[in-house]
Amino acid sequence: MSRKMNISISVLLILSLLFAFAACGAGKPEEASQPLQTEALGVIHEPEFGGVYIKMTIDDFNALGFQYGDSVRVTFSNGYTMDDLPYFNGYYVDAGQPLLVAYPGYDYIKAALNYGDDLWDIAALKDTDTATVALIEHGTYLDVQQARDIHYYDEREKYDSDEIFANFRNAAVGELKENILYRSASPCDNQHNRAPFVDSLIEAAGVKCIVNLSDNESKIEGYIAAEDFDSPYFLSLYRGGNVLLLSMNMNYTSDEFRQKLANGLSDMAEKDGPYLVHCTEGKDRTGFVCILLEAFAGASYEEITADYMLTYDNYYGITAESDPAKYNTIKEKNVDAMLRSIIGDETADLAAADLAAYAEDYLKNAGMTEKSVAALREKLVK
Numbered sequence: 001m002s003r004k005m006n007i008s009i010s011v012l013l014i015l016s017l018l019f020a021f022a023a024c025g026a027g028k029p030e031e032a033s034q035p036l037q038t039e040a041l042g043v044i045h046e047p048e049f050g051g052v053y054i055k056m057t058i059d060d061f062n063a064l065g066f067q068y069g070d071s072v073r074v075t076f077s078n079g080y081t082m083d084d085l086p087y088f089n090g091y092y093v094d095a096g097q098p099l100l101v102a103y104p105g106y107d108y109i110k111a112a113l114n115y116g117d118d119l120w121d122i123a124a125l126k127d128t129d130t131a132t133v134a135l136i137e138h139g140t141y142l143d144v145q146q147a148r149d150i151h152y153y154d155e156r157e158k159y160d161s162d163e164i165f166a167n168f169r170n171a172a173v174g175e176l177k178e179n180i181l182y183r184s185a186s187p188c189d190n191q192h193n194r195a196p197f198v199d200s201l202i203e204a205a206g207v208k209c210i211v212n213l214s215d216n217e218s219k220i221e222g223y224i225a226a227e228d229f230d231s232p233y234f235l236s237l238y239r240g241g242n243v244l245l246l247s248m249n250m251n252y253t254s255d256e257f258r259q260k261l262a263n264g265l266s267d268m269a270e271k272d273g274p275y276l277v278h279c280t281e282g283k284d285r286t287g288f289v290c291i292l293l294e295a296f297a298g299a300s301y302e303e304i305t306a307d308y309m310l311t312y313d314n315y316y317g318i319t320a321e322s323d324p325a326k327y328n329t330i331k332e333k334n335v336d337a338m339l340r341s342i343i344g345d346e347t348a349d350l351a352a353a354d355l356a357a358y359a360e361d362y363l364k365n366a367g368m369t370e371k372s373v374a375a376l377r378e379k380l381v382k
Helices: 003-024 058-063 142-148 162-166 195-205 217-225 232-239 255-268 285-296 301-316 324-343 355-366 370-380
Strands: 041-046 051-054 071-076 081-088 098-101 109-113 130-137 181-184 209-212 243-245 275-278
Touching: 051 130, 081 142, 142 324, 162 195, 181 195, 181 285, 195 232, 209 232, 209 255, 217 243, 232 243, 243 255, 255 285, 255 355, 255 370, 275 285, 285 301, 285 324, 285 355, 285 370, 301 324, 324 355, 355 370
Parallel strands: 081 098, 181 275, 209 243, 209 275
Antiparallel strands: 041 051, 041 130, 051 109, 071 081, 071 130, 098 109
8 A cells, every 4th residue: 555545544534533523513512601690689679769779799790790881681589670771880871761770889789760760669579589680782881881981089189179079059040049058968978978078068158957858867867876977067957956858769750759849848948048958969859959949049041050060060070161972961861851850841942941930830739838939939039
């Protein structure tokens, strides 16, 4: 047998073996990689903002491979499922829309409806239920995440003044009386290190009545008992019965929100100012209430927008000049949406609308009497 023939036979044998191995594996496709998914996790009701904490820390969740901008599925053990949720590190969806959020400072990831109804009630959850989060697709909403990604710092030295750090200011727009209405972050909840600064500022401003949109008595007593509580002026007002506790959620479109606000503003009108309106950051609930009161006092759309957006300058350095895309998005998603909720018309021309008349109608429809509305006007408006 020639050397050439030996080589040919060897090649044929090798090819035969390769085909044989291929045939053996033909009926056994490669095993698919495991989908990215959490184990079953406990859930906690978060009533203030109307959401469901899923008991995994943000860092642990991201360490599994989830990324901001992903599309995910949340499945609760009672069968309620939320498909194609965007996963963001902020509330970057329209009012009423669902998301999975990893907001800085939260203990856990949270499923919620932004400015919407309480997901815990919608999903009919119980404390014994669990939740599983699974990846649908990486990067589905990455463009939104990148366009709206904002965060702030809790260190005073990173800000130019106490007022900016505390998001504190006089809402001096429209026909509001001079130095009558202030807004800020919380003077009692020190989770963002701002409470002592707010406390000093409201004392200097001579604030006599505080409208606290976020807390109840139990939470206030918890703040007072905390080691870092350092708000003596707030405490004096609280002990004197001059802190109105509204304990409102985030859903400014709900009847509950409107009724609590009507009751709170009626009580406020019975007390002397200057007044402070605040929630936790002085951003969302405070933003809505100040929009309403400023409109009630005859402020223009431009004045209301400028005051609301000053919060985003204070916290994030976002202005119409520094970041026009983010500025306009926040204005449209927040200011415009809140004003249209007050007006009750999604297509209203906000610049041309009689905002004062709409604000008064809102207060009356929410439950304030003619007498209370007149008293509020007497307290606030020139």
